[in-house]
Amino acid sequence: MDRKRAFYVVFGLALVLGLAAWAQAGGLESLLQSIRALLGEGGGQTFLDFAPTGEKALETSAPQELPEIGGGAAAPGATLLSAVKAALSEKGVSTIEQAFLLPPKEVGPVGNEFQEALED
Amino acid sequence: MYRLLAVVLLCVAWAAAALASGENDTPIGASTVSLNGIARGTVCKEGDPVDWWKVYIEGPTEIVVFLDGVGGDNDQYFYSHSLDLLAQSTGSGADEVVFGGVSGGWYYIKVYRYSSGCSDYYLGVLSADVSGYLWGAEDIDIYRIYMSAGTTYWIFLTDHSATFNPDLFLATSEHVIARSNSTGNVDVIKYMPSVSGYYYIAVGSASGSGDYWLFVGSR
Numbered sequence: 001m002d003r004k005r006a007f008y009v010v011f012g013l014a015l016v017l018g019l020a021a022w023a024q025a026g027g028l029e030s031l032l033q034s035i036r037a038l039l040g041e042g043g044g045q046t047f048l049d050f051a052p053t054g055e056k057a058l059e060t061s062a063p064q065e066l067p068e069i070g071g072g073a074a075a076p077g078a079t080l081l082s083a084v085k086a087a088l089s090e091k092g093v094s095t096i097e098q099a100f101l102l103p104p105k106e107v108g109p110v111g112n113e114f115q116e117a118l119e120d
Numbered sequence: 121m122y123r124l125l126a127v128v129l130l131c132v133a134w135a136a137a138a139l140a141s142g143e144n145d146t147p148i149g150a151s152t153v154s155l156n157g158i159a160r161g162t163v164c165k166e167g168d169p170v171d172w173w174k175v176y177i178e179g180p181t182e183i184v185v186f187l188d189g190v191g192g193d194n195d196q197y198f199y200s201h202s203l204d205l206l207a208q209s210t211g212s213g214a215d216e217v218v219f220g221g222v223s224g225g226w227y228y229i230k231v232y233r234y235s236s237g238c239s240d241y242y243l244g245v246l247s248a249d250v251s252g253y254l255w256g257a258e259d260i261d262i263y264r265i266y267m268s269a270g271t272t273y274w275i276f277l278t279d280h281s282a283t284f285n286p287d288l289f290l291a292t293s294e295h296v297i298a299r300s301n302s303t304g305n306v307d308v309i310k311y312m313p314s315v316s317g318y319y320y321i322a323v324g325s326a327s328g329s330g331d332y333w334l335f336v337g338s339r
Contacts, residue, residue: 100308104208
């Protein structure tokens with residue numbers, strides 16, 4: 001009897017963990033993609049906030065609107081233009097070092113930049 | 121009976137290991153990051169050195185794929201839907217970036233922990249917010265953007281020319297806050313404003329003429 005009970009407990013645990021692993025591996029993603037596709041058909045802006053899955057969280061962010069100066073947008077003024085021009089030519093503004101731009105440790109088969117051929 | 125129990129226990133061990141490593145250790149189990157979204161993850165040299173991500177891009181566009189990690193050395197690889205390596209970024213730091221034009225479809229990204237220990241990271245896939253053209257040295261384009269206090273912004277500027285060198289600036293209406301003057305084909309400014317309001321992104325040509333693409337991600 002005890003052996004049977006132990007079997008059911010272990011089997012139930014395996015079932016729960018298996019379902020959780022399946023959901024994280026792709027089951028939930030498929031569902032979310034379907035929902036996203038349906039939302040996209042409406043043509044409206046979607047704001048989705050996914051619940052964290054373990055240590056990994058997914059979020060979307062609203063696209064930025066970047067109106068170029070002119071055509072009704074508030075002008076930045078001559079002060080800014082002259083400041084940028086001065087910085088551009090004199091290199092007077094300190095650069096914030098970014099590790100994004102470090103050179104590769106070793107030469108690989110491809111670099112950071114790519115250009116995929118467009119299909120006909 | 122004991123054989124069945126052994127099989128069940130093996131299943132338990134597999135499921136537990138899969139959950140512990142985050143499951144996205146292979147392209148088949150890749151997690152999804154949405155275009156213009158920024159995802160969060162963790163890689164550890166011991167136990168979970170690789171995370172796979174996938175992104176769907178609807179059509180031809182310019183993109184930037186960046187990895188903003190904490191500490192040590194992470195690497196990033198970018199693949200087509202058929203897992204052909206399109207680009208790689210293997211600098212000696214925790215931050216990496218690849219950029220270029222894609223035709224659309226599914227793409228895969230591999231995050232690899234090169235050095236020891238663990239690293240939390242943000243992974244972003246951004247499509248170009250705007251593209252423009254600068255007509256020679258000291259030509260400047262300026263864009264206005266509303267930025268919220270406490271939000272982190274990643275601003276990227278790319279081009280594909282060997283003779284064109286644009287620089288990237290972030291400014292208030294009166295003065296320049298930050299600049300990036302990389303001589304390569306990508307510039308980046310990461311910034312978290314302490315005051316909400318309108319800021320200006322300036323793109324100026326240090327030398328040459330050419331097309332450029334501007335990307336802004338936030339979280």
